[in-house]
Amino acid sequence: MIRIAKLHKNYTVDGRSITALNDINLQVSKGEIFGIIGRSGAGKSTLLRTLNLLERPTQGSILVDGQDITKFDDADLHRLRQRVGMVFQHFNLLNAKTVAQNIDFPLKLAGQYTQHQRSERVSELLELVGLSDQRDKYPSQLSGGQKQRVGIARAIANSPQLLLCDEATSALDPETTQAILRLLLDINQKLGLTIVLITHEMQVIRTLCDRVAVIDAGQIVESGDVADVFLHPQHAVTKSLVAENHPLDLDILSQAGRAPGSLLLRLTYVGAATYQPILSQIASQTKAQLAILQGTIARIKNTPYGQLLVELTASAQETEQVFSLFQQMQVRHEIIGKGAN
Template identity: 60%
Template structure:
């Protein structure tokens, strides 16, 4: 659906050109939730805003359904933006308008709907975001989570094909964040809506995204399926972001401190096999024991996963045979320390 091809963008600060994006290329498929992650100043917001030309790239192309939106006329761009919803970190609601009026606003702007059609759509959207009972309240009377739900309803008003989320949960507490992420996931599934979500939190990526791109100072340093990027990060920044959200990686230090004999293996489980007694089966087959040094069990989106580091106890066979045996159970086995 979306192809970003060699996009670059810079800003001029005190007369000096400061790069925000440098030759970024990526693809977002129809109907997926695509995450963009990086630390502050990485270029995430600039990149997502090129998708509706709130930021126009200096060079490169932004193709949506095969059309380069950087070449659109003003009329074409207005039409495209009506089909591209956006929600913001700080909600951007109109304080002098009620909940219903905020949601009604983009519908009235089009001039394409009757009053009855507008009211029916407002009712549908408020029910969707579970705010029907708050329609006559003003933003100042709402919690942060409720304000963001209004923002989501407003962004969906014109039935967009694409929803852009610019740090949509970073101003919310953890429990509210989970409820908003659950709502976005429900919207994605119910309507097949493509969502591009930027964040600095790996837990958000883990919860809802299908694929992810990692930005570092305007450069795309890593991208791929969320499971692959989170469980086997290649770039130093990605490893740091994963480590921050799910601390691991101390197994070698633990082994040295405790003077543990035997090699250390990192085992990665993904899907239903996560809850199967694979260690027990391999231990029985090879007459070995396994001492779990560290690990994590959780979910990536709704797929269970596990990644543990184990010490092999006993007469160690050919490690290639051991790796192959784990592979037969769809478990990835890597040597951490001989």
């Protein structure tokens, strides 16, 4: 649905050219939830805003359904923005209007619907986001989570094909964040809506997204399926972001007392292997000793996965046998430390 090629964005500040985006190349498939993650100032907001030309790129192309939107005139741009909804970090609701009036506002601006059609659409959206009993309240009477639900309903009022989410949960508490993420996932599944979101929280990516791109200093440094990027990060920035939500405490590397010649392993397994008695099977087939130091079983969106930090004590021959069994069981192993020699 979206193809970004050789995208650059420069600003001029005090006579100096500042690069915000540098040679961005990305593709987003129809119906997927695509996340863009990075630190503050990395360029993720600028990149997101180029998708509806709130920020015009300096050079490069952005194809949406095969059309290069960077070449759109004002009329084309108006039509594009009716097909692209946007959810903001701080809600951006109209405080003098009720919940229903806020949701009705983009329908009224479109000028394509009768008042009856608009009223029916507002009721439909209120039910979708779980706010049917709040329609006549004003934003000041709502919680943060309720305000964001109104923002989401307003963003999809005109039945857009693409929804952009600009740090949509960063102003919310953890429980409310999970509720909003579940709502976005529900909308994606029910409406087949393509969602592109930006965040600085890996937990949001892990919960919601199908694929992710990591941006740093205006460049995409890593991208791929969320499970691959989250479980096997390659770039230093990605490793740092993952570490903030990583379930394994690698400080154990500095602890003394491990057996001489032992190996400290990180084991990762995804899908059906998550619930298999992997270590029991290895213990029954080899003489190797495996001690569990730390571990977790969780999910990346709909995919279960497990990670264990284990200490392996075995001879060289037994170690090779264990590694071979890991491969057969579709368990990825990484040697991240060694015991005292």
